[in-house]
Amino acid sequence: MRTLFTIAGKDARILVRDRTALLVMLAMPLALIFILGSALGSIGQGDSLDIDVAIVNQDAGDTGQRFVDGLTGSKEIDALFNIEVSDDADAVRTAVEKGDLTAALIIPSDLTEKITAGEPVGLEVLQDPGSKIAGGIWAGVVRAGVSSASAQIIAVQTLQEELAAAGAGAQPSAPQGAAPEMPPMTFDAVAVREIEAQVDKRISMISYYSAGMTGMFLLFGSMFGAFSFVKERREQTLARMLSTPASKLAIVGGKAIGVLMIGAGQFAVLLIGTQMLFGVDWGQNIGATILVGAAEAIAAAGLAMTLAALGKSERAIGGIAPAAIMLFAATGGSMVPTEQLPKFLLPVQVVSPVYWTVNGFLDVMRGASVADVLPGAGAVLAIGAVLFAFGVWRLRFE
Amino acid sequence: MGSIVQVTDLVKRFGDFTAVDGVSFSIEEGEVFGLLGPNGAGKTTTISTISCLLSPDGGDVVVSGHSVHGATMAVKRELGVVPQEIALYPTLSAGENLAFWGRMYGLSGAALKSAVNEALVLAGLEDRSKERVEKYSGGMKRRINIAAGVLHHPKVLLMDEPTVGIDPQSRNHILQTVKDLNASGMTVLYTSHYMEEVEFLCDRIAIMDHGKIIAMGTLNELREVVGGMDVVDVKVESVSDSVLECVRAIPGVKQVDRTDSALQVLTPGSGAVLGKLVATLESEGSHVTSITVTEPNLESVFLHLTGKSLRD
Numbered sequence: 234m235r236t237l238f239t240i241a242g243k244d245a246r247i248l249v250r251d252r253t254a255l256l257v258m259l260a261m262p263l264a265l266i267f268i269l270g271s272a273l274g275s276i277g278q279g280d281s282l283d284i285d286v287a288i289v290n291q292d293a294g295d296t297g298q299r300f301v302d303g304l305t306g307s308k309e310i311d312a313l314f315n316i317e318v319s320d321d322a323d324a325v326r327t328a329v330e331k332g333d334l335t336a337a338l339i340i341p342s343d344l345t346e347k348i349t350a351g352e353p354v355g356l357e358v359l360q361d362p363g364s365k366i367a368g369g370i371w372a373g374v375v376r377a378g379v380s381s382a383s384a385q386i387i388a389v390q391t392l393q394e395e396l397a398a399a400g401a402g403a404q405p406s407a408p409q410g411a412a413p414e415m416p417p418m419t420f421d422a423v424a425v426r427e428i429e430a431q432v433d434k435r436i437s438m439i440s441y442y443s444a445g446m447t448g449m450f451l452l453f454g455s456m457f458g459a460f461s462f463v464k465e466r467r468e469q470t471l472a473r474m475l476s477t478p479a480s481k482l483a484i485v486g487g488k489a490i491g492v493l494m495i496g497a498g499q500f501a502v503l504l505i506g507t508q509m510l511f512g513v514d515w516g517q518n519i520g521a522t523i524l525v526g527a528a529e530a531i532a533a534a535g536l537a538m539t540l541a542a543l544g545k546s547e548r549a550i551g552g553i554a555p556a557a558i559m560l561f562a563a564t565g566g567s568m569v570p571t572e573q574l575p576k577f578l579l580p581v582q583v584v585s586p587v588y589w590t591v592n593g594f595l596d597v598m599r600g601a602s603v604a605d606v607l608p609g610a611g612a613v614l615a616i617g618a619v620l621f622a623f624g625v626w627r628l629r630f631e
Numbered sequence: 632m633g634s635i636v637q638v639t640d641l642v643k644r645f646g647d648f649t650a651v652d653g654v655s656f657s658i659e660e661g662e663v664f665g666l667l668g669p670n671g672a673g674k675t676t677t678i679s680t681i682s683c684l685l686s687p688d689g690g691d692v693v694v695s696g697h698s699v700h701g702a703t704m705a706v707k708r709e710l711g712v713v714p715q716e717i718a719l720y721p722t723l724s725a726g727e728n729l730a731f732w733g734r735m736y737g738l739s740g741a742a743l744k745s746a747v748n749e750a751l752v753l754a755g756l757e758d759r760s761k762e763r764v765e766k767y768s769g770g771m772k773r774r775i776n777i778a779a780g781v782l783h784h785p786k787v788l789l790m791d792e793p794t795v796g797i798d799p800q801s802r803n804h805i806l807q808t809v810k811d812l813n814a815s816g817m818t819v820l821y822t823s824h825y826m827e828e829v830e831f832l833c834d835r836i837a838i839m840d841h842g843k844i845i846a847m848g849t850l851n852e853l854r855e856v857v858g859g860m861d862v863v864d865v866k867v868e869s870v871s872d873s874v875l876e877c878v879r880a881i882p883g884v885k886q887v888d889r890t891d892s893a894l895q896v897l898t899p900g901s902g903a904v905l906g907k908l909v910a911t912l913e914s915e916g917s918h919v920t921s922i923t924v925t926e927p928n929l930e931s932v933f934l935h936l937t938g939k940s941l942r943d
């Protein structure tokens with residue numbers, strides 16, 4: 234047992250000093266997550282983003298309608314949003330919950346009445362927490378609308394010589410130019426209410442690719458593990474190990490544990506790195522996330538043995554490994570969500586550790602528990618065991 | 632004192648090719664035993680079967696009473712192996728390499744630490760122990776390669792051409808190291824194709840060629856094989872059959888071997904034949920370009936037995 238960890242520790246130490254390996258295992262995935270996650274998922278420059286939102290105006294008076302006209306009439310707003318005006322507040326709430334709509338604004342029936350009475354009013358802004366960025370833009374737009382609307386109202390009220398409004402100052406107050414002695418009219422509201430969207434919690438692009446690329450690159454440890462085996466065979470350190478009182482199985486096991494240790498370190502860096510650099514939310518259940526990642530790191534150790542058995546040289550392995558991993562990754566959802574892939578790929582998907590891993594990560598992001606991801610992790614472990622057994626069976630020591 | 636390594640009728644084949652062909656020898660406890668032979672003689676193959684890297688196709692190897700058939704772990708525990716290739720991790724430091732190999736032999740804690748320090752001193756690299764091995768010179772790598780094979784104080788040390796391709800200074804250091812290790816009680820099997828090393832180090836020597844042992848004994852016993860005769864090497868421009876006949880006819884010449892442009896003459900006293908030899912060659916039209924006289928050594932023994940030179 235001690236021999237296993239002696240060998241594993243030695244391999245891990247050697248790998249940490251290998252710049253190429255660090256580049257491939259850490260820098261590449263982080264760069265790809267950043268590029269893919271921001272190119273497709275963040276806000277473009279003035280192009281229509283078509284964020285789906287809805288407005289429900291229930292106001293009995295005409296203030297609500299003016300507000301709606303203000304929002305729908307703006308070119309800038311139109312470029313960003315796909316605004317649907319609806320009467321059915323409940324349907325809109327449900328749509329946001331389901332993720333069909335990204336955000337919504339519901340104007341209460343007593344808006345005009347309350348403004349006239351000088352009471353604070355509330356607007357209901359709904360957003361899907363899975364689309365924080367888009368929802369946040371919507372809330373900002375509504376606030377800006379409120380701000381300009383309240384300025385107009387103040388102007389009207391100044392003429393009417395009346396009114397004081399109570400209420401803690403919420404959002405933007407009257408412009409500097411307005412009569413300073415007049416207390417500003419405030420909307421108490423635009424209290425943005427996040428709706429816990431349960432059915433299809435949208436995952437941001439950066440989170441998606443964090444899961445996808447981590448699921449893919451965790452397998453790359455296998456390539457370096459196989460490199461290490463072939464290199465030890467060529468440089469005779471393997472023969473030297475075999476001349477010590479260590480069994481072949483202990484040597485193979487040690488090297489497999491080495492790959493696993495390397496994978497664990499890589500996983501920790503990617504998990505913390507994506508969180509700190511990109512603010513990725515891996516979900517509430519860190520234990521489940523670790524289970525999914527650990528299963529794949531173990532599968533990578535198994536894959537390392539198969540690669541070492543199939544490839545006679547580093548060059549051969551350097552050809553086979555990326556091709557195999559890309560295939561696993563492409564069919565497994567690292568690049569495109571698996572729901573969007575054709576069904577005939579299913580047989581490839583079920584044997585791809587990446588498929589189970591990426592979906593496991595995504596599920597945990599959406600709130601899955603350890604029990605939910607256990608079957609997927611089990612599938613990954615089974616694939617890893619088969620790869621390990623095959624590798625050990627075919628491995629050549631001299 | 633008994634034999635600690637016993638090799639009996641050892642056979643090892645690679646496909647149709649028989650690399651080791653019925654080799655038998657035994658190594659006494661405390662001696663340095665030399666295995667001398669040209670490239671491809673089967674030295675490494677023999678060592679690899681002793682260290683259980685290869686399993687024999689015939690015969691047996693017994694180390695301290697344990698046979699390589701079955702008791703490989705017990706055999707390995709008795710041995711330290713210094714491979715022909717430098718088998719170290721280039722991106723690890725000398726200290727890290729030694730610590731790794733020490734752990735592989737079961738050392739840990741304080742014992743490991745002192746073994747590593749001792750091995751660094753042995754290699755003469757104690758002040759460079761934190762440097763990566765890849766930054767070392769060839770000779771330094773060789774020394775660490777040896778240190779990694781002995782730090783666990785094995786009973787028997789198998790050394791496979793430990794001085795290949797290094798500078799004379801490192802070589803002397805290594806030869807002295809082997810002497811010291813042996814003086815401390817280690818039994819050594821020393822493999823080389825440098826006869827000087829084997830002459831300097833070994834109590835007994837086996838000469839190997841084409842997978843077979845062709846002579847074995849102490850240095851003096853082996854010298855007897857050539858009858859204690861001097862070897863006269865003559866480089867000439869060409870050698871014809873008639874020249875060969877004339878040289879053989881010179882009184883005092885016991886044996887003549889030829890290669891393309893050289894003659895090797897064995898004689899009990901070179902002083903008596905040199906003049907006649909040169910005169911004969913010149914008169915036969917074979918122009919002499921150089922001439923060397925060597926007292927009998929393993930080179931001449933090998934030449935005598937095989938008709939070819941140890942070094943290609």
Ligand SMILES: Nc1ncnc2c1ncn2[C@@H]1O[C@H](COP(=O)(O)OP(=O)(O)OP(=O)(O)O)[C@@H](O)[C@H]1O
Pocket residue numbers: 645648650668669670671672673674675676677715824
């Ligand atoms: N794994 C192998 N497969 C096939 N042939 C081999 C193998 N190992 C050695 N040989 C052959 O066996 C013969 C003996 O090789 P070996 O390495 O034992 O010689 P050696 O005496 O150590 O030579 P050197 O001085 O070059 O190290 C050589 O002809 C070699 O080509």
Ligand SMILES: [Mg+2]
Pocket residue numbers: 674675676715791792
């Ligand atoms: Mg050899």
